[in-house]
Amino acid sequence: MLAAMSASPLTPRSPGDACARSSGDACPGALRLHRADDGALARIRIPGGVLTPRQARELGNAAERFGDGELHLTSRGNVQLRGLAPDCGADLAGLLEGAGLLPSQRHERVRNVVASPLSGLDGAGITDVGPWLAELDRLLCASDRATELSGRFLFALDDGRGDVDALGADLTLIGHDAGAALRVGSTDPVFRLPCAEGPRALLVAAGSFLDAAGETGAWRVEDLPGDAGTALADEVVRRLRQAGVTTSPAHRPRPLEARTPVPGPVRGGGREAALSVGVPLGRLDLAQWQLLSSAGEMRLTPWRGVVVTGVALHAAEALTSALAEAGLITGSGSAWAGVGACVGRPGCAKSLADVRAQAGAAVGPRGRLPVYWSGCERRCGHPHGEWIDVVATPDGHRISHVRGDRAGGPVTVRDDPAALAAAVAAARGTGS
Structure with missing residues (x-):
């Protein structure tokens, strides 16, 4: 039904509009708390989603001491703590700093880095992005200029499998052939460069973006006017060559769909196991979080899941059962x-519905397409690629079939839970 209708541009283009340019970059962080209807909110940046068991335990302690007792995963592999008291900022910052989760107070909101969560585990990638991740975070935290980036600017480290390359980051470093490739925005071609130069190239590119943004107020590469994005890519190459980094163009279109981790054991061999775990609606209570954090190192994924690594082989089956x-x-x-x-009511004042409860009530047989429920037109945290878009409106719920940046439909379903669940199931099951 939906596919037969004409497609129209998906608006708004990005949930980044939630941070109003007219009032400056108000995106929350670990130090800048955001006021929400359910209390203050802290967003803790976790580059690559990587947490040691100790860091994970401390985050759980923070959720229990200061928040609502839950940990909310984001579409960038970060963690949000909600229901915070407005005066807990200093104590929260001290806890995070002691756990190594706040290496620089000046840079904490710009440490937005997603990385291929299965890199180095299953043999499917070209490059293990672990060394890139450590070096990029070190360079970011050492750079005064990097503090000028907005809290929305995103780096991606893709090991060559095309998973996080599909997320539309501002700058993407990709495992390519025997080296690396750099993508600026969504441009193609990408530019080959030596693997070891990748993190430095990202910092050079970020500085080029800040110069290009100038007085335009652009927070992300896609916000640059006209063909400035293409000009930015050319300028990045010029600066890299000036710095002695060899580059050459290569065609590699950005994937439309991400290869997300499939829940279950990660096949890769070795003495230890890894397990990919999905988290319903990205929300973990303390018992679930503690179970995960006690099992090994955690890698939070941009799809609101967790990959647990370093699990003893003899314990993997029991852990899987316990998690289920x-x-x-x-x-x-x-x-x-x-x-x-999204969080919906009652946590968000802009939301028109308790979309988490509605999504839970509508869960049925697994559909072919993912579905994302939004409490308002901002669609905060929505996925990329192809998906079923369910948005609460004053007239009911609007259901659209999204492909890239265009949406087919829409169909509006009035506030009838049974009819809404049936319409969503039909859209997901047939892709129509």
Whole structure:
């Protein structure tokens, strides 16, 4: 039904509009708390989503001491703490700093880095992005200029499999052939460069963006006017060559769909196991979080999931069973797979509905397409690629089939839970 209708541009283009340019970059961080209807909110940047067991335990302690007792995963592999008291900022910052989660107070909101979560685990990538991640974070925290980046600017480190390259980051470093490739915005061609030069190239590119943004107020590469994005890529190459970095063009279109981790054991061999775990609606209670953090190192994914690494082989089966009993997704057949939602009511004043509860009520047989429920037109945290878009409006829920930056439909369903669930299931199951 939806596919037969004409496609129109998806608006707004990005949930980044939630940070109003007219009032400056108000995106929350660990130090700049955001006032929400359910209390203050802190967003803790976790580059690459990587957490040691100790860091994960301290985050759990923070959620219990200061917040609502839950940890909310974001579409950038970060963690949000909600329900915070407005005067807890200093104590929260001290806890995070002691855990190594706040290496620089000046840079904490610009440490936005997503990375291929299965890199180095399953043999599918070209490059293990771990060394890139450590070096990029070090360079960012050492750069005074990097503090000028907005809290929305995004770096991506893709090991060559095309997963985080599909997320539309501002700057993407990709494992390519025997080296690396740099993508500026969504441009093609990418530019080959030596693997070891990748993190430095990202910092050079970020500085080039800041110069190009100038007085335009652009926070992200896609915000640059006209063909400035293409001009930016050329300028980045010029500066890299000036710095002695050899580059050459290569065609590599940005993937439209991400190869997301499939819930279940990660096949890669070795003495230790890894496990990919889905998190319904990206929300973990303390018991679930503690179960995950006690199992090994955690890699939070941009799809609101977790990859647990370093699991003893003899303990993997028991851990899988325990996680499933705790309500997490440990296999590909879960009805929750592909279901996402923004926080909705009562946490967000702009939301028109409790979309998390509605998404839960509508969960049925697993659909072919992912679905994302939004409480308002901003669609905060929505996925990329192809998905079913469910948006609460004053007239009901609008359902559209999104492909890239265009949406087919829409169809509006009035506030009838049974009719809404049926319409969403039909859209997901047939892709129409």
